Amino acid sequence: MARLHIETTINGEPAEFLCDPHETLLSALRNGLGLTGTKEGCSTGDCGACSVIVDGRLVPACLVLAPEAHPLQQKFLEHAALQCGVCTPGFIVAAAALLDAKPNPTEEETRFWLAGNLCRCTGYDKIIRAVLDTAAHIRESAV
Amino acid sequence: MSIPREFKYVGTRPIRHDGVDKVTGRASYGADAAWPGMLHGAVLRSPHAHARIVSIDTSAAERTPGVRAVVTGSDFPETTAALALGEAAIDLRDISESMIARTKVLYHGHAVAAVAATTFDIAKEAAEKIKVVYEPLEPVTDIDRAIAPDAPILHPTLKTKGAPEGATGPTNVASRLELKRGDVDAGFAEADVIVEREFRTAMVHQGYIEPHACIARCGEDGRAVVWCTTQGPFVVRDASAAIVGLDPAHVKVIPSEIGGGFGGKIVVYLEPLAIVLSRKAQRPVKMVMSRDEVFRATGPTSGSKIRVKLGARRDGRLVAARASLWYEAGAYRGSPVGAGAMCAIAAYKIPNFFIEAYDVVVNKPKVAAYRAPGSPMAAFAVESAVDDIARELKVDPIDLRLKNANREGDQAPYGPKYGPIGLEPLLETARRHPHWTAPLGPNQGRGFAVGFWFNAGMNSSATVTLNADGSAAVVTGNPDIGGTRVAQALMVAEELAIPVERVRPSVGDTDGSGFTDVTGGSRVCYATGMAVIRAAEDARDQLKARAAKMWNVAPDAVTWQDGRAIPPPGTEKAEPLTVAEIAAKMTHTGGPIVGRASLYAPMAGPAFGAHICDLEVDPETGQSRVVRYTAFQDVGKAVHPSFVEGQMQGGVAQGVGWALNEEYIYNSDGVMENAGFLDYRMPVASDLPMIEVANPLHPYGVRGVGEVPIVPPLAAVANAMRDATGVRFTELPLSPPRVLAAIESAAPVPVDA
Amino acid sequence: MATVHLPSGLTAFTGGVDTIDIDAARVPDLIAELRHRFPQLGDHLDGMAVAIDGEIYQDPGYQPLRADSDVHLVPRIAGG
Numbered sequence: 001m002a003r004l005h006i007e008t009t010i011n012g013e014p015a016e017f018l019c020d021p022h023e024t025l026l027s028a029l030r031n032g033l034g035l036t037g038t039k040e041g042c043s044t045g046d047c048g049a050c051s052v053i054v055d056g057r058l059v060p061a062c063l064v065l066a067p068e069a070h071p072l073q074q075k076f077l078e079h080a081a082l083q084c085g086v087c088t089p090g091f092i093v094a095a096a097a098l099l100d101a102k103p104n105p106t107e108e109e110t111r112f113w114l115a116g117n118l119c120r121c122t123g124y125d126k127i128i129r130a131v132l133d134t135a136a137h138i139r140e141s142a143v
Numbered sequence: 144m145s146i147p148r149e150f151k152y153v154g155t156r157p158i159r160h161d162g163v164d165k166v167t168g169r170a171s172y173g174a175d176a177a178w179p180g181m182l183h184g185a186v187l188r189s190p191h192a193h194a195r196i197v198s199i200d201t202s203a204a205e206r207t208p209g210v211r212a213v214v215t216g217s218d219f220p221e222t223t224a225a226l227a228l229g230e231a232a233i234d235l236r237d238i239s240e241s242m243i244a245r246t247k248v249l250y251h252g253h254a255v256a257a258v259a260a261t262t263f264d265i266a267k268e269a270a271e272k273i274k275v276v277y278e279p280l281e282p283v284t285d286i287d288r289a290i291a292p293d294a295p296i297l298h299p300t301l302k303t304k305g306a307p308e309g310a311t312g313p314t315n316v317a318s319r320l321e322l323k324r325g326d327v328d329a330g331f332a333e334a335d336v337i338v339e340r341e342f343r344t345a346m347v348h349q350g351y352i353e354p355h356a357c358i359a360r361c362g363e364d365g366r367a368v369v370w371c372t373t374q375g376p377f378v379v380r381d382a383s384a385a386i387v388g389l390d391p392a393h394v395k396v397i398p399s400e401i402g403g404g405f406g407g408k409i410v411v412y413l414e415p416l417a418i419v420l421s422r423k424a425q426r427p428v429k430m431v432m433s434r435d436e437v438f439r440a441t442g443p444t445s446g447s448k449i450r451v452k453l454g455a456r457r458d459g460r461l462v463a464a465r466a467s468l469w470y471e472a473g474a475y476r477g478s479p480v481g482a483g484a485m486c487a488i489a490a491y492k493i494p495n496f497f498i499e500a501y502d503v504v505v506n507k508p509k510v511a512a513y514r515a516p517g518s519p520m521a522a523f524a525v526e527s528a529v530d531d532i533a534r535e536l537k538v539d540p541i542d543l544r545l546k547n548a549n550r551e552g553d554q555a556p557y558g559p560k561y562g563p564i565g566l567e568p569l570l571e572t573a574r575r576h577p578h579w580t581a582p583l584g585p586n587q588g589r590g591f592a593v594g595f596w597f598n599a600g601m602n603s604s605a606t607v608t609l610n611a612d613g614s615a616a617v618v619t620g621n622p623d624i625g626g627t628r629v630a631q632a633l634m635v636a637e638e639l640a641i642p643v644e645r646v647r648p649s650v651g652d653t654d655g656s657g658f659t660d661v662t663g664g665s666r667v668c669y670a671t672g673m674a675v676i677r678a679a680e681d682a683r684d685q686l687k688a689r690a691a692k693m694w695n696v697a698p699d700a701v702t703w704q705d706g707r708a709i710p711p712p713g714t715e716k717a718e719p720l721t722v723a724e725i726a727a728k729m730t731h732t733g734g735p736i737v738g739r740a741s742l743y744a745p746m747a748g749p750a751f752g753a754h755i756c757d758l759e760v761d762p763e764t765g766q767s768r769v770v771r772y773t774a775f776q777d778v779g780k781a782v783h784p785s786f787v788e789g790q791m792q793g794g795v796a797q798g799v800g801w802a803l804n805e806e807y808i809y810n811s812d813g814v815m816e817n818a819g820f821l822d823y824r825m826p827v828a829s830d831l832p833m834i835e836v837a838n839p840l841h842p843y844g845v846r847g848v849g850e851v852p853i854v855p856p857l858a859a860v861a862n863a864m865r866d867a868t869g870v871r872f873t874e875l876p877l878s879p880p881r882v883l884a885a886i887e888s889a890a891p892v893p894v895d896a
Numbered sequence: 897m898a899t900v901h902l903p904s905g906l907t908a909f910t911g912g913v914d915t916i917d918i919d920a921a922r923v924p925d926l927i928a929e930l931r932h933r934f935p936q937l938g939d940h941l942d943g944m945a946v947a948i949d950g951e952i953y954q955d956p957g958y959q960p961l962r963a964d965s966d967v968h969l970v971p972r973i974a975g976g
Contacts, residue, residue: 076166077159077163080159080788082162082165082166083624083786083789084400084401084404084624084625085402086172086352086400086403087402088166088168089167110828111829114828115829116827118352118827120349120350120352120403120405120796120797120825121403121624121789122792122796123789123793123794123795124796124826124827124828124831125834126789126792127828128833305940320903320905321905322905406974479973481971481973482971482973482974484971485973516973516974517973557971558970559949560950560966599954743955743957746954
C-alpha cells in the first residue's frame with residue numbers, strides 16, 4: 001500500500017514524514033521522526049506515557065492515527081460535499097485559508113471567500129455546510 | 144428485484160469509498176497520469192467558422208525537431224458506421240468529421256491537424272507552422288439566418304428527414320418531427336384565454352471543471368490502450384475503433400476518475416487523434432484540452448427558438464397547445480429537439496395539440512447531450528406560458544397545474560400511457576410547503592415551474608466477487624460521476640448483509656467489465672444497480688449451495704435469512720452460517736465465488752420535478768440573485784440520500800446559471816467571444832443560497848434522479864423575474880444589461896391584488 | 897392483435913393511417929409487417945424507440961408482444 005506524505009508542525013517547527021495509512025501517531029513520531037521522548041507503555045490509551053498535544057488537545061498518541069484527516073477533509077466526506085471531486089482539493093485549501101483568517105465566518109462571508117472556486121456538481125450547498133461545520137468543530141475542540 | 148422492504152444499509156449515508164483519495168487530491172483524473180516515453184499532442188484549429196479547405200501543407204511541422212507525428216483528416220478512413228449508443232444511434236461519420244475536418248471546416252475551432260512531439264510547447268509551435276489554405280465562406284450562427292431561403296448551406300447533400308412530401312433542395316434543416324392530437328384549431332376556438340409568445344435561449348456548455356484528457360498507446364499490431372476521462376469507456380472503445388479503422392476487440396479503454404460530464408463526455412474528441420498519432424510515432428501520446436478548446440470544440444447544448452401558443456377555458460382547463468421548436472444542432476445534425484417536443488407539454492392533459500420540431504445546423508460546435516437534453520428549453524417556453532395563463536385567469540400557478548396534471552393511465556404527448564408518476568403528489572407537496580407562502584421582501588419575486596424527463600435503462604453488467612474474509616468486491620463499467628460506487632456498495636451490503644465498509648466498489652476497464660452503456664441518462668443507480676443486485680443475488684445463491692455442501696443437504700433445502708444461510712430443520716450439527724463463514728471455506732466447497740449479472744433494462748418510469756424560486760432584482764443594475772430555492776422531485780427510493788440531494792442541488796445550480804448568465808456570445812465572424820470562465824459566467828458560491836430539497840414522495844419504485852433537476856429552473860427563475868419586475872422575459876439569459884434595459888423601458892404594471 | 901400507433905409525422909407515408917392492428921409475436925415481425933403494408937415508410941422506422949404497453953425500449957430487439965399489446969413508435973432520445 002502506498003505510504004502517505006504528511007506535512008505538519010511539531011513543537012513549533014515544520015516537519016514532514018512518510019507513514020502508512022493505519023500507522024499511529026506514536027509510531028510515526030518514534031520511528032518516522034526519531035522523537036523517542038514519547039513512550040509506549042500500553043498502546044491502549046491507559047497509561048498516559050505517550051501524551052501529546054494535537055491542535056491544542058491533549059491526546060494519547062497511541063490512539064491517534066498519524067495521517068488523520070484535517071477536519072475539513074473529514075467534514076467534506078461526512079457532508080458529501082463532493083460529487084466528481086475535481087474541485088475539492090482547491091476548495092479545501094481555500095477553506096483552510098478562510099478558517100485561519102476567520103475562525104467564525106458567517107454563511108455569507110464563507111460564500112464570498114469561496115467565490116473564486118468553481119464547482120459544477122454540487123451547487124455549493126453541502127460545501128458551505130461542511131466548512132461552517134468545520135469551523136464549529138474547531139471552535140468546540142479548542143475549548 | 145428482491146429488495147427487502149426494511150432496509151439496513153440502503154438509505155443510509157456512509158462515506159464514499161473513494162472519498163479520502165478525492166479530499167487529499169490523490170485521485171487520478173484524465174490529465175493526472177503519465178506513461179513512460181510519452182509524447183504530447185497539440186491540435187491546430189480552424190480560424191474560420193465556415194470555409195473550404197483548399198490545401199494543407201504539414202512539411203514544416205514534420206521537419207521541426209522533437210516532432211514525431213503529424214496527422215490530418217486524410218489519416219482517418221471514410222466510415223459510414225453508425226454506433227448504436229442505445230440512447231441514440233450516432234452517425235460516426237459526423238463524429239469523425241466533427242473531430243477533424245476533411246474538405247470543409249464548419250465551426251471556429253474545428254480541428255484540421257494534430258501534432259505529437261516530445262514536449263507540449265514543441266507540438267503547439269509546430270502545429271502553428273502547418274500551412275492551411277482556406278476559402279472562407281459566409282458563416283451562419285443563428286437559427287433565423289440558417290432557415291432563411293438564401294441561407295449559406297453547410298452540407299450540400301443534407302435533406303430534411305421527416306419533411307412532408309415534396310420538400311427538396313439544399314437546406315440547413317436536418318429533420319422535422321411532428322406530434323399531434325385532436326383538432327388544435329377547434330381547441331383554440333373553445334379557449335377563453337390565449338397566450339402566444341416566442342422564446343429564445345442561447346447555446347450553453349455543461350461546464351465540467353475537468354477538461355477532456357487522454358493518453359493513448361497504439362502498436363504496429365493495431366492494438367491500442369487508451370486512458371481517458373469519459374462517461375462511457377465502451378463508447379470510447381467502439382467509436383475510436385470505428386473512426387480509426389481498428390478492430391474494437393484490440394482496443395482497451397481504462398476510464399480515469401471523471402471531473403464532471405453531464406453528457407458532454409459521452410462522445411470522443413481526442414482519443415482517436417491520440418491513437419493515430421501514437422500509431423505513427425510508435426509512442427504513447429497524451430492530449431489535454433485547454434479551457435478555450437473545451438468551449439470551442441466540444442459539445443455544448445443547443446440554442447433554441449420556440450413559439451408557444453396555449454389556450455385555456457375560464458375554468459382553468461387547458462384546451463389547446465401549439466408549439467414550434469427550432470434547436471441548433473451545431474455543425475452536424477443531431478440536436479435534442481425531438482426530446483424537447485416530447486417533453487414540452489408532458490405534464491398536462493391537453494386534448495388538442497400540434498407540435499413541430501426542427502433540427503437546424505449552424506456554424507457552431509456539434510452539440511452533445513447536456514442533462515435532460517432538449518427538455519430545459521422546452522420547459523422554459525411552456526412553463527412561462529402556463530404562468531401567463533395563471534395570471535390572466537387570476538389563479539394560483541400550482542392550482543392551475545393541478546387542474547391539468549397528468550396521472551397514471553393518461554396518455555403522454557408522445558403516445559404511450561403513463562405508468563405510475565408522481566406529478567400530483569409533487570404539486571400538492573409544493574403547495575403545502577412553507578416556501579410557497581413565505582412573505583417576500585422588496586424587489587423580490589417568486590416563480591414556480593415543473594419539469595419532465597425520462598430515465599434510461601439499457602445495457603448493464605456487474606460482478607460481485609467474494610473474498611475469503613467475507614468481504615466483497617463489486618465491479619461495473621460505469622465511471623462514477625456522483626456517488627454511484629457507494630450506492631452499489633450499499634446494494635451489495637444490503638443483499639449479502641455485510642457491512643458497507645467491507646464492500647469494495649470499483650470501475651473496471653473495457654476488458655475487465657461486461658459491456659455497459661454510458662454513465663448518463665439517469666440510469667446508473669437504476670439499471671446498473673439492478674445488475675449489481677442480481678449479481679449479489681447470484682453470489683448469494685452460490686453461497687447457499689456451498690452451505691448445503693458443508694451440511695451435506697440438498698441445495699434447495701437451504702434458505703437465507705438476515706444475512707445467514709439457514710439449514711433445513713432437523714439437520715444435525717448445523718448452525719446458520721454467515722457470508723464470512725461460508726466464504727472462508729470457498730476453496731474446499733468448489734472454488735471461488737463470483738456472482739454475475741447482465742441485463743438490458745427498459746426505461747424506468749419518467750419523472751417530474753417542481754421548483755419554487757425566489758429572486759431579488761436590483762432595479763438599478765439589473766443584477767439578480769436567487770435568495771431562496773426549493774426543489775421537489777419523485778425520485779423513488781433514495782439509495783444514498785446525500786448523493787440524491789447532491790444531484791438535485793447541482794442540477795438546480797446549472798439551471799440557474801443557464802437562466803441568469805450563461806451564453807455563448809458570437810461575433811459576426813462566427814467566433815465565440817467568451818471562451819473562458821471569466822466571461823462565461825457560471826454560478827459561484829456567492830450567487831446561490833442553500834438549496835432545499837424535499838423528497839416527500841411515495842416511492843414509485845426505482846427511478847433515476849440526475850437529469851430532471853435541471854429542467855424546471857429556467858422557467859422558475861423567469862417566472863420569479865416576471866413576479867419581481869412585472870416584465871415577461873422571453874429570452875435567456877436574464878443577464879443584468881438585458882434585465883435593466885427591459886425594466887427601464889417597460890411601462891409600470893399594476894401589482895396583482 | 898397488437899395495436900400500433902404511429903407518430904403523426906409518419907402518417908404522410910401511410911395515407912393518413914395512424915393506428916394499425918397487426919398480428920405479430922415479436923417486435924421485428926411487427927416492423928416487417930408495417931413495412932410490408934406501407935412500403936413508403938421505408939427507413940423512416942429506423943432509429944425509433946418502441947413503447948410496449950407503456951414501457952419504452954430504446955432498442956426493442958426481439959421483445960415479445962402479447963395478443964393485445966399496445967405499441968407506440970416514439971423518437972429515440974439521448975440522455976446526458
